[in-house]
Amino acid sequence: xxxxxxTHYLVLAALLLCLGVLVMITKRNAVGILIGVELLxxxxxxxxxxxxxxxxxxxxxxxxxxxxxxxxxAEAAIAIAIFxxxxxxxxxxxxxxxxxMNG
Amino acid sequence: xxxxxETLLISGVTIPLVxxxxxxxxxxxxxxxxAGWFASAGIAASTVLASIVLYQWFRLGRHDEAxxxxxxxxxxxxxxxxxxxxxxxxxxxxMVSFVSTCIFVFSIGYMAGHSDEIDGQSKYHRFFTFLSxxxxxxxxxxxxxxxxxxxxxxxxxxxxxxFLIGFYFHKKSASNAAIKAFVVNRVGDFGFLIGLMMVxxxxxxxxxxxxxxxxxxxxxxxxxxxxxxxxxxxxATWMGMLLFCGAIGKSAQFPLHVWLPxxxxxxxxxxxxxxxxxMVAAGVYLVARIFLLLTPPAQMFVAIIGCITLALAALVAIxxxxxxxxxxxxxxxxxxxxxFAMGVGAWVAAMFHLLVHAFFKALMFLGSGQVIExxxxxxxxxxxxxxxxxxxxxxxxxLIGVLAIAGAGIPWLHVGGFRLGLGxxxxxxxxxxxxxxxxCTAPGAIPPILFWVPVLIAYVTPFYMMRCWWLTFMxxxxxxxxxxxxxxxxxxxxxxxxxAIGTVVSTYAVFRPMVEQAAPAGFLVPTFNPEKxxxxxxxxxxATEHPVPAGLPIAEEAxxxxxxxxxxxxxxxxxxxIGIYLRGLALATAIATxxxxxxxxxxxxxxxxxxYGAVFVGGVMVLKSIANWIDVYIVxxxxxxxxxxxxxxxxxxxxxxxxxxxxxxxxxxxxETAGRGLGFLACVVVTISxxxxxxxxSYRTAVWVLVAAWLILGIDGIVNDLARGAWQIxxxxxxxxxxxxxxxxxxxxxxxxxxxMVMILL
Numbered sequence: 086x087x088x089x090x091x092t093h094y095l096v097l098a099a100l101l102l103c104l105g106v107l108v109m110i111t112k113r114n115a116v117g118i119l120i121g122v123e124l125l126x127x128x129x130x131x132x133x134x135x136x137x138x139x140x141x142x143x144x145x146x147x148x149x150x151x152x153x154x155x156x157x158x159a160e161a162a163i164a165i166a167i168f169x170x171x172x173x174x175x176x177x178x179x180x181x182x183x184x185x186m187n188g
Numbered sequence: 189x190x191x192x193x194e195t196l197l198i199s200g201v202t203i204p205l206v207x208x209x210x211x212x213x214x215x216x217x218x219x220x221x222x223a224g225w226f227a228s229a230g231i232a233a234s235t236v237l238a239s240i241v242l243y244q245w246f247r248l249g250r251h252d253e254a255x256x257x258x259x260x261x262x263x264x265x266x267x268x269x270x271x272x273x274x275x276x277x278x279x280x281x282x283m284v285s286f287v288s289t290c291i292f293v294f295s296i297g298y299m300a301g302h303s304d305e306i307d308g309q310s311k312y313h314r315f316f317t318f319l320s321x322x323x324x325x326x327x328x329x330x331x332x333x334x335x336x337x338x339x340x341x342x343x344x345x346x347x348x349x350x351f352l353i354g355f356y357f358h359k360k361s362a363s364n365a366a367i368k369a370f371v372v373n374r375v376g377d378f379g380f381l382i383g384l385m386m387v388x389x390x391x392x393x394x395x396x397x398x399x400x401x402x403x404x405x406x407x408x409x410x411x412x413x414x415x416x417x418x419x420x421x422x423x424a425t426w427m428g429m430l431l432f433c434g435a436i437g438k439s440a441q442f443p444l445h446v447w448l449p450x451x452x453x454x455x456x457x458x459x460x461x462x463x464x465x466x467m468v469a470a471g472v473y474l475v476a477r478i479f480l481l482l483t484p485p486a487q488m489f490v491a492i493i494g495c496i497t498l499a500l501a502a503l504v505a506i507x508x509x510x511x512x513x514x515x516x517x518x519x520x521x522x523x524x525x526x527x528f529a530m531g532v533g534a535w536v537a538a539m540f541h542l543l544v545h546a547f548f549k550a551l552m553f554l555g556s557g558q559v560i561e562x563x564x565x566x567x568x569x570x571x572x573x574x575x576x577x578x579x580x581x582x583x584x585x586x587l588i589g590v591l592a593i594a595g596a597g598i599p600w601l602h603v604g605g606f607r608l609g610l611g612x613x614x615x616x617x618x619x620x621x622x623x624x625x626x627x628c629t630a631p632g633a634i635p636p637i638l639f640w641v642p643v644l645i646a647y648v649t650p651f652y653m654m655r656c657w658w659l660t661f662m663x664x665x666x667x668x669x670x671x672x673x674x675x676x677x678x679x680x681x682x683x684x685x686x687x688a689i690g691t692v693v694s695t696y697a698v699f700r701p702m703v704e705q706a707a708p709a710g711f712l713v714p715t716f717n718p719e720k721x722x723x724x725x726x727x728x729x730x731a732t733e734h735p736v737p738a739g740l741p742i743a744e745e746a747x748x749x750x751x752x753x754x755x756x757x758x759x760x761x762x763x764x765x766i767g768i769y770l771r772g773l774a775l776a777t778a779i780a781t782x783x784x785x786x787x788x789x790x791x792x793x794x795x796x797x798x799x800y801g802a803v804f805v806g807g808v809m810v811l812k813s814i815a816n817w818i819d820v821y822i823v824x825x826x827x828x829x830x831x832x833x834x835x836x837x838x839x840x841x842x843x844x845x846x847x848x849x850x851x852x853x854x855x856x857x858x859x860e861t862a863g864r865g866l867g868f869l870a871c872v873v874v875t876i877s878x879x880x881x882x883x884x885x886s887y888r889t890a891v892w893v894l895v896a897a898w899l900i901l902g903i904d905g906i907v908n909d910l911a912r913g914a915w916q917i918x919x920x921x922x923x924x925x926x927x928x929x930x931x932x933x934x935x936x937x938x939x940x941x942x943x944x945m946v947m948i949l950l
Contacts, residue, residue, distance in 0.1 A: 109933045118929065144263060184927045 094135035101128035115168045115178040119161060126157045191252035193241050194271045197281060200234040200241075201331055204323040207231075211320060215313025224296035227316035231292050231323050235285040242282045245275065246698055256333065256395065265388060268395050272333035276539060276706035279699060280330045280473065283543050286690065287465045287550045288323050290683035294554050295319065295457040297679030301561055302455070315355060315455070322348035326466050330473070334395040335431075338474065339384055342434065345467050346373050352462060353454040365450035372447040376437015383430030387481075390423065400480035400708075421485060428486030431478050432493075439471025439523045442497040446796050448520055452512040456557030459512060464519045465550040469542045472526040476539055479530065480708055488634070491531025495638050498524025500794060502645045505652040507780075507790040510567045511556045514656045518593065519549060521649065525619055528642060532634060534622035539703045541615035544592065547694050548611050551687035552589035558582045558681065559660060562674045566667070569656060570773060574665035578674035581681040583661040585688040590657045592691050594650035594758040611695050616646060621750050628749075646754045650761025658769045666772065868909045870897070 105124030112118050130150040137146020172178055190198070207230035215223045244250045256270035271277070299312060325344035332338045354366030388394060390413045391402040403424070406413045413424040435441065440448035451463045462468070475482075475490065482490065498521045505517035522545050529538035560567055562579060576583040588610070595616045597609020620642060627639035665671035768775050780787040792798070874897040881890040924935075 106933065106937045110930055110937065113930070147262075180929050183929070 091135055091139040094131060094139075098128040098131040098135070101125075101131065113179045113181055115164075115171065115180050118180060119164050119168075122164075123157060123161070126153055126160075129153060190255060190271075191273075193244060193250075193252040193278075194254060194273060196237045196241050197271055197273070197277075197331055200237040200281065200285065201324060201327045203230050203234050203237075204320045204327065207320040208317055208324060211313055211317040215317055216310065218313060220310070220312050221296060221300070223313035223316050224292070224299065227320050228289065228292040228296065230320060231285060231288045234323070234327065235282070235289045238278075238282040238285045241278055242698070242702075245278045246702060254333070262388075265392050265394065267336060268334055268398075269337065270333045270395075271331050272396060274706050275702045276476065277330055279543065279702040279706075281327060283546050283694075283699075284326050284330060284466050285323070287546055287687070288319075288326075288461060290687050290690075291457050291461045291465075291550060291554065292316070292319060294460075294557065294680050294683040295455075297677050298455065298457050298557055298561055300679070301677075311355070315352075318348055318351045318355075319458075319461070322352065322462060322467070326470070329470055333397070335384055335387055335399060335478070336394045338396075338477065339380060339434075342380070342438065342470065342474070343377065345462075345470060346370065346377070346438070349373075349451070349462050349467055352458040353451045355454055355458065359453070362453040365447075365453040369447040369451050372444050373437040376433050376435070376444050379430045379433025379436070383427055383433065386423070386427040386430065390427070396477055399478075403481050422483065424481075425483045425485045425489075428478070428482040429489050431481065432475060432486065432490055435471030435474045435527065436493060437471070438474070439468050439527060440497075440520050441471070441493050441524065441527055442500065445497060445501065445520050446800060449513055449516045449793070452510070452516050456512065456553060456560060459516070460550045460553030460557065464515065464553045465546040468519065468523055469526075469546060472523065472530065472538060472542050475527065475530045476535060479535055487531050487533065489531070491528055491634060491638055494524045494526070494528030494531050495641050496524075497521070498528060498645050499641050502648040502652065504790055504793050506648065506655070507787060508652075509570050511559060511569050511572075511656060511660060512553075512567055514569070514652060515549070515553055515556055518649070518653060521645065522549070522593065525616060525642065528638075529619040529622065532619075532623045532626055532638070534619050536700075536703050536707050537615055537618035537622060539706075540700050541612070541619060543699045543703065544611040544615050544691065544694050547687055547691045548589040548592040551684060551691055552586055552593070554680070554684055554687065555582050555586035555589065558676060558684065559674075561680070562676060563670045564673045566670045569659040571667040571670055572660045572665075573663045573667075573772075574661070574671060575674055576661040578671065579661075579676045582676060582684060583657075585681070585684040586657060586661065588688045588691055590650075590653045591758075592695070593653050594761060595646065595754070596650075596758045597755075609695070611691055612649075614695060614700070617750060617754065620646065620754055624750055643753055646757045647761050650758040651765045654762045654765035655769055658766055659773075663769065663772060868913050870900075871909045871913065 101124050105121045105128060108121030108124060109118050112121060130153045133146040133150045133153065135146075137143065137149075168178055171183060175182055207227050211218070211223060211227060218226060252273060254271050254273035256268040258266055259269040260267045295315065299315060322345065325341050325348055329338060329341035329345060332341055350366050350370045353369050354363050356362040357366070384394075387399055390406070390411070391399045393399050393402050403413070405411070406424070413427065414422050416423050418426055437444045448463060448468065452459050454463070501517045501520035501524060505514055505521060508514045508517055522541070526538045526541050526545070529535075529541065558579065559572070559575065559582060562582075563572060563575075566572065592611025592613075595609070595612030597613030620639070623634070623639045623642060626634045627636045768779070789795070874893065878890050878893055881887075881893065924931075
């Protein structure tokens with residue numbers, strides 16, 4: 086058994102972040118983009134927890150991560166409300182169709 | 189490392205998970221029957237592993253040691269991970285995997301006759317994907333040895349239930365039912381979560397065994413859980429009640445039972461697996477696992493909830509006409525019996541009832557699936573009848589289920605030590621015997637009504653089950669079309685036969701002794717220890733000096749008295765049902781008209797849906813209106829008022845300036861328009877030169893340049909050209925602003941990558 090250290094968590098978080106960005110770039114489905122955003126946020130949370138465990142040694146990072154989760158939940162709620170309205174107006178959740186503000 | 193039995197059980201959990209991933213990734217390529225067979229093979233493998241462990245445990249008496257591993261720690265609270273290796277886990281694991289296997293095979297036959305295409309894409313593999321995920325979660329739930337992991341798998345199970353109820357999501361009713369199930373469960377899970385936090389806070393240990401030990405220590409030392417009270421009850425009681433809230437949601441108990449009947453929108457095998465045999469039993473399993481954390485008042489709460497549920501659901505089941513709804517309500521009622529049993533301390537009886545119930549309820553649900561499938565998706569039992577000639581196997585196996593749930597047996601007959609009976613005859617009898625013991629021989633322990641209601645309902649159960657069976661299979665066919673279409677398919681009735689045999693076997697073999705082995709020592713349980721009864725005051729917080737196993741055999745006298753009371757219940761119920769429905773629906777309709785208000789009350793299911801609709805949905809709607817009003821009239825009002833105020837002021841100011849003649853600006857001159865580019869250029873030159881001069885410290889020269897520029901270009905010229913310049917820059921900058929979110933993300937990611945590169949390289 087090899088010991089799992091800080092680096093492993095950081096690499097995992099970096100991978101998650103890259104995946105999240107990729108999802109956000111490639112998906113046209115609004116819900117897909119939201120999932121990408123969640124991946125980004127969780128990558129950040131993972132970093133926070135990992136650093137608090139291996140570097141700081143107390144619970145501060147976990148508390149901040151909890152805030153992150155909370156924010157993610159609030160963000161998801163608002164985003165989904167926007168998507169529902171968007172869907173009601175355009176009958177699609179393709180974000181490329183959201184160009185009403187494009188002058 | 190892991191012991192052999194642990195390895196076997198963990199592999200048993202992992203196989204469905206692997207199936208899930210494979211099906212999720214490659215399921216659509218496997219095609220119609222193959223995906224189903226693949227999933228069935230997976231769960232069958234789990235069953236084989238489970239049977240090996242069961243055989244070792246029960247027959248060879250080999251009990252491996254369980255290991256726990258430290259997964260993580262939150263503060264000073266360790267989070268352990270491990271297998272809860274005891275007799276209950278082994279037998280539950282076997283039951284879940286075995287029943288699942290039967291249902292998976294049945295599903296292949298069931299789904300073969302169903303169109304599963306939505307928008308031109310087959311969803312066939314998705315069905316088995318989610319079934320596999322469900323099996324993984326349920327088996328994981330059975331295996332977990334800490335309340336935290338129990339909770340995690342609990343939520344997974346709820347999620348799978350959501351997916352599968354909403355399997356026909358293009359149907360509005362199905363997607364609504366899925367949402368309803370999920371939301372109602374969330375209410376219960378919320379309580380569970382708070383209970384979990386209390387366990388974390390006060391007991392500082394989330395493993396089942398550790399929490400029970402800590403609880404006991406606190407009781408003996410008079411820790412904060414027992415010292416503090418809230419609203420007249422000790423925190424320990426609150427903790428037990430809140431943990432039990434999860435079971436109220438998942439096992440569809442009284443205030444939160446509304447989701448289960450609606451969940452019948454899912455495909456019938458799902459109803460059999462999730463909403464009858466296994467998942468809904470998870471609530472009872474949870475209570476069994478946290479039994480040692482329940483104080484007597486909390487147990488009383490559990491018993492009362494169970495009692496209300498079993499009565500309400502049984503009464504509603506009498507008037508249901510949808511074959512699946514009858515079974516759904518009978519499930520709720522039986523779950524009520526189990527919860528009630530837990531509440532009165534009949535731990536062994538409750539778990540025994542759970543295990544037998546899983547077999548015969550899965551059997552009956554699959555039977556109903558066969559009927560529905562064979563009858564061209566007709567679910568109304570009023571339009572069936574006489575199906576026994578068309579579907580003999582289904583009818584007979586279904587009848588075995590009906591006998592088992594009604595507790596059919598011969599009370600006073602002992603044949604070579606065996607008492608003849610089926611399923612409920614033993615389990616329900618034991619539940620009632622314990623209740624009887626506590627209500628009658630120990631006055632004040634539980635109110636007698638908690639004993640009499642379940643006894644009365646024991647007469648109702650056979651009635652509605654026989655009504656359902658008789659209307660479906662016996663009598664004259666009431667709908668020619670349905671009757672002619674009816675047929676059976678072997679892929680579906682073989683699982684029925686297996687489950688019917690399972691029902692009979694489970695009544696006698698293995699199950700009861702295994703459960704008995706697992707019974708926890710009844711700490712704080714003022715239950716039925718006939719010998720030691722006088723030692724403690726039941727119903728109070730007095731602990732027994734020597735903990736007694738919760739589930740000792742009851743004194744013979746309780747059984748003997750009970751045999752008179754509920755022994756003939758099934759005969760009475762059956763006779764009544766057959767008497768009423770022998771000649772079709774005429775007599776029943778007459779009775780319904782005579783008892784009109786009561787009948788309507790039952791048909792409307794005691795108006796729970798209407799009540800919740802009015803209180804919760806209506807309440808949210810009222811809140812919404814208030815919020816909307818505040819937003820429109822107060823928030824928007826303030827902003828609009830500010831706007832109006834500024835407009836008013838500007839009007840007034842404009843008026844004054846107009847009269848003074850100062851606000852009339854001269855029309856732009858011709859040569860100014862022509863020299864626009866030049867002016868802009870001059871402006872830029874002036875700005876740059878001024879800033880250079882300012883930067884170099886020669887303020888005086890800068891001022892002179894500005895004054896000169898002003899004199900040459902004129903103030904209007906500077907302002908206008910600045911504006912024009914801004915406009916042109918905006919036009920140029922606007923081009924990359926596509927308004928497409930994905931481009932922005934790309935730019936941002938590209939920027940981040942560049943920054944990263946720079947940081948790494950420098």
